[in-house]
Amino acid sequence: MTATVDTATTSMNGTAATSTWTTKAGLAKMLKGGVIMDVVNAEQARIAEEAGAVAVMALERVPSDIRAQGGVARMSDPDLITGIIEAVTIPVMAKARIGHFVEAQVLESLGVDYIDESEVLTPADDRYHIDKQNFRVPFVCGAKDLGEALRRIGEGAAMIRSKGEAGSGNIVEAVRHLREITDGVRRLRSMPREELMTAAKELGAPYEVVLRVAETGELPVVLFCAGGVATPADAALVMQLGAEGVFVGSGIFKSDDPAPRARAIVEATTHFRDAARIAEASRGLGRPMPGLDMTAIPAREMLSNRGW
Amino acid sequence: MTLATRSHEATPILSLPDRPGGPVIGVLAVQGDFAEHLRMLARVGATGVEVRTPEDLERVDALIIPGGESTAIGKLLARYGLDVAIVARASVPSPDPGGATGQGEPPRPPLAIWGTCAGMILMARDIGDSGSKVVAQPLLGLMDLSVRRNAFGNQLDSFETDLDAPVVSPRQPVHAVFIRAPLIERAGEGVEILARLPDGRPVAARQGHLLATAFHPELTNDLSFHRYFVERVAAATSFAELPVR
Numbered sequence: 153m154t155a156t157v158d159t160a161t162t163s164m165n166g167t168a169a170t171s172t173w174t175t176k177a178g179l180a181k182m183l184k185g186g187v188i189m190d191v192v193n194a195e196q197a198r199i200a201e202e203a204g205a206v207a208v209m210a211l212e213r214v215p216s217d218i219r220a221q222g223g224v225a226r227m228s229d230p231d232l233i234t235g236i237i238e239a240v241t242i243p244v245m246a247k248a249r250i251g252h253f254v255e256a257q258v259l260e261s262l263g264v265d266y267i268d269e270s271e272v273l274t275p276a277d278d279r280y281h282i283d284k285q286n287f288r289v290p291f292v293c294g295a296k297d298l299g300e301a302l303r304r305i306g307e308g309a310a311m312i313r314s315k316g317e318a319g320s321g322n323i324v325e326a327v328r329h330l331r332e333i334t335d336g337v338r339r340l341r342s343m344p345r346e347e348l349m350t351a352a353k354e355l356g357a358p359y360e361v362v363l364r365v366a367e368t369g370e371l372p373v374v375l376f377c378a379g380g381v382a383t384p385a386d387a388a389l390v391m392q393l394g395a396e397g398v399f400v401g402s403g404i405f406k407s408d409d410p411a412p413r414a415r416a417i418v419e420a421t422t423h424f425r426d427a428a429r430i431a432e433a434s435r436g437l438g439r440p441m442p443g444l445d446m447t448a449i450p451a452r453e454m455l456s457n458r459g460w
Numbered sequence: 461m462t463l464a465t466r467s468h469e470a471t472p473i474l475s476l477p478d479r480p481g482g483p484v485i486g487v488l489a490v491q492g493d494f495a496e497h498l499r500m501l502a503r504v505g506a507t508g509v510e511v512r513t514p515e516d517l518e519r520v521d522a523l524i525i526p527g528g529e530s531t532a533i534g535k536l537l538a539r540y541g542l543d544v545a546i547v548a549r550a551s552v553p554s555p556d557p558g559g560a561t562g563q564g565e566p567p568r569p570p571l572a573i574w575g576t577c578a579g580m581i582l583m584a585r586d587i588g589d590s591g592s593k594v595v596a597q598p599l600l601g602l603m604d605l606s607v608r609r610n611a612f613g614n615q616l617d618s619f620e621t622d623l624d625a626p627v628v629s630p631r632q633p634v635h636a637v638f639i640r641a642p643l644i645e646r647a648g649e650g651v652e653i654l655a656r657l658p659d660g661r662p663v664a665a666r667q668g669h670l671l672a673t674a675f676h677p678e679l680t681n682d683l684s685f686h687r688y689f690v691e692r693v694a695a696a697t698s699f700a701e702l703p704v705r
Contacts, residue, residue, distance in 0.1 A: 167658060168621035175618040178639050178679050181493040182527045182578070204536060206491060206529040241597075241609060242529050243640065265615035265640070288616055422490050422536060423512065 173310070176290035179243065179265065180311035180374035183207055183397055187387070187418050188376070190214050190401040193232060194239035200404070203414035207243040207265070209399065210236050215272050215319030215455070216402035216441065225273040227255040233262050245292065250459050251277025253286075260289040266311070268292050269304075271458035272318045272401070281459065284308030294378065296329045296456055298336025302357035302365070303460075305373060312371060314395070315456040316379020319402050321443030325456060326380040326390055333375065334394045341369040379456065382407070382440040384420030384433045391424035408438030483694055486511035486520030490536040492528020492578060496678040500686045514545040522572040522694035525579030527639065527676050530609065533578055534598035543600060546571070550602050550670070572669040572694040573602065574685075580672035581607050581642050588645060603667050604648030611643035611674075623675075625655035625664060629684035636663070636675035643674055669697035 186206030191197045197208045212228045213221065227248055237244045243265035248255035250269055255276070259267050269282050271294050284291040285308035294315035295301035301312045314333055316326030336355070343351060343366060352362040364372055377395035381387050382403040390398060398421050400414075407413045416433040423429040451457070485501050487494045489510035501508035501524075508524075511517050523546065525533070537543040553567035575583040582600050584607035597609070612618070618640055622633035634655065644662040647653060655664035655673075663674040664685075671693050677685035 168619040170617065170619045172620055174620055174637055174679055175615075175639055178493075178637055178676065179615055179618065181496060181679065182529065182639060184493060184495070184528075185489070185491040186529060186532055201531060202535075204532045204539075206532045237614075242531060243615065260616070263614045263616060290615065418532070418536070419539070426512075 171288035176310035177373050179290060180292070183243070183376075184374055185422060186397050187414075187421050188245065188397065188399045189404055189414060190399070191236060191405070192228075194235040196405055196410075197236045197240045197244075199411050200414060201240045201242050203411055204418040205242060205414065206397070207245055208236060208240060209268060209401075210244060210246040210264070211270075211272070214402040214405060216321070216406050217319075218272065219319040219453070219455075225249075227252070227259065227273070230258065230262055233259070233264065237263060247273055248282070249273040250275040251280050251282060253282045256282055256287060256289075256291075260287055264289065266290050266292055268294075268313075269309075270294060271315060271455050275458050281307055284310075292376075294456070294459065295333060297332040298340070298365075299355035299357045300460070301333055301336075301371065301375075302355060302361045305361055305371070306358035309373065311374050311376065313376040313378040313399055314390075316377065316381075317446065317449070318379045318455050319444075320380050320446070320449065321382045321403065321406075321441045322446060323380040323382070323386045323389065324446060326377050326386075327393065329379075329456070330377050330390055330393050330395055333371075337365055337370060340366040381417070382443060383437075384416045384430050387417045388420045388424040388430050391421055397421065402441050406441035408440075413437050413440070482507055483521040483690070484509055484519060485690060485694060486517060486523045488523060488525045488533070488537075488542075488579075490540070490542070491532050492526040493676070493678060494524075494526045494528075496676075497524050497526050497576075497686075500678050500683060501690070504683050504686045504690055506686075506690045511542075512540075514541050517542065517545050517549065520571075522689070522697075523574075524689070525573065525575040525582055526678065527577040527579065530578035530581040530642075531597055534582055537582070537600075538598050543598065546573070547600055547602065550600075552668075569697050570669050572671075572689070572697045574671040574673070574689045574693065576673050576676055576678065577639065577641055580605075580644075580674055581609055583670060583672050585648075587642075603665070603670050603672055604651055605644055605665060605667075605672065606646035607642045608645050609642050610640050612638065612641055615640060621657075623655045623657070623663070625684070627652075627654050628664075628688045629682075634677070634684050635680045635682045636673075636677070637679045638663075638675045639679075641674045644672075666693065669693060 183206045188207045189200040189205045218225045245266040246264045247268045247270040290310040292311035293304035293309040314329035352359040376397040377390035378399035419433040487497045498508040549571040584605040620637045653662040
């Protein structure tokens with residue numbers, strides 16, 4: 153169905169196949185219309201699940217703390233990840249550094265449901281991303297534009313999230329990246345076939361994946377939005393712009409009152425076209441996380457510029 | 461019915477009553493892979509609409525509860541009052557309500573419902589001890605089933621396989637995708653098992669106007685379960701007065 157190759161293995165009486173492309177991309181489809189929340193421990197994971205999160209993302213520090221504290225950000229302690237897996241019944245995702253395939257191997261062995269090869273952590277390789285075809289566990293990756301998204305899909309990512317600017321509390325970069333991706337899909341769809349090879353060259357993307365997007369008019373995997381969602385209205389905004397779901401990082405547990413805000417963002421994501429419900433959900437939530445103007449972030453500190 | 465022309469695979473559906481638009485199949489759209497179900501409905505020539513509120517539910521003749529995260533969907537159903545609305549419409553009307561006077565609307569037929577994966581969990585009467593983690597799993601409790609959540613393990617244990625389901629697909633096996641899937645541990649009397657894994661464990665069941673599958677026909681190109689639900693389950697209940705076959 154796609155340019156990607158199955159790492160499928162056969163088990164279960166020799167008739168069933170595990171880790172197929174359908175099961176990998178399929179789990180992301182089950183998360184559509186939902187909110188995936190960053191958590192750093194089991195207690196936060198329980199709050200997220202109770203609020204209606206469809207999955208949690210385990211990481212050692214939320215992005216705004218990584219930004220404030222600096223230093224190298226790595227995969228979480230396996231104890232924390234195992235504690236989170238034991239605390240909730242929803243899927244557990246965990247972050248590995250870009251190119252750090254051993255962190256990814258460790259996360260797979262811990263039994264996480266999805267790995268995020270994430271620019272939020274400090275990259276381990278400044279040239280190459282992980283060969284994601286080679287894993288049984290599915291991957292989600294960030295992208296700023298269509299070319300980046302299709303490169304990651306070519307490497308085996310089964311889900312894409314627009315990058316935004318993690319830990320900024322500012323939705324502007326998320327909107328820009330989401331629009332870059334959806335505009336790119338629309339442009340491909342309108343191109344005559346003879347232009348597609350040149351488009352693939354200019355996008356820096358695999359030709360087979362470009363062809364498929366041009367034919368179907370959509371990404372071959374689920375597209376979520378990440379990096380800057382702080383309010384229910386932010387979540388509804390990116391849903392109206394074409395995201396199929398939302399990642400919220402610092403936006404929940406760095407706000408004044410996480411549980412009600414988490415519930416409100418879930419509600420706004422489901423009813424993203426219903427302004428009255430979004431208004432109702434937005435009432436009395438206390439202060440959102442403090443936000444940063446993009447001009448206050450030096451270019452070399454922009455997390456979204458990590459990866460290529 | 462105009463959507464039928466979209467699919468080269470769509471074949472005429474003889475059993476659908478010939479009324480404007482045909483039956484309207486709602487797909488619960490609070491969260492999950494509802495878009496995939498809507499595409500499959502279009503391919504079998506049925507009219508599908510998204511259901512997000514109790515008002516939406518009033519406009520449909522049957523309902524699909526899609527795959528998704530059962531805890532998230534369950535909580536959202538309760539938050540929006542959809543749980544109560546679904547249970548009310550799914551229950552079989554008592555014989556002759558208000559009929560003594562011969563006044564009022566005739567009783568509405570019960571809402572046919574099909575739950576896939578998370579939808580099957582929500583339709584079950586109980587989930588044994590598989591819901592024993594801290595967060596409670598809200599249930600609709602419509603079918604006499606005990607269901608185990610995440611019965612196969614985590615995502616690494618998700619799988620796809622072919623299953624025999626002779627009632628649904630007499631000529632060939634159905635292709636079934638199981639993603640962090642549940643399993644039927646007990647089925648009450650009056651529940652018909654429609655498909656089993658090779659080792660005998662049941663994964664699809666029907667109880668009158670209610671249908672449940674642990675797997676995701678909407679993630680495949682196999683239209684047999686969607687046809688079965690539209691032509692044999694929904695048509696037989698929502699349009700009980702019309703001949704089915």
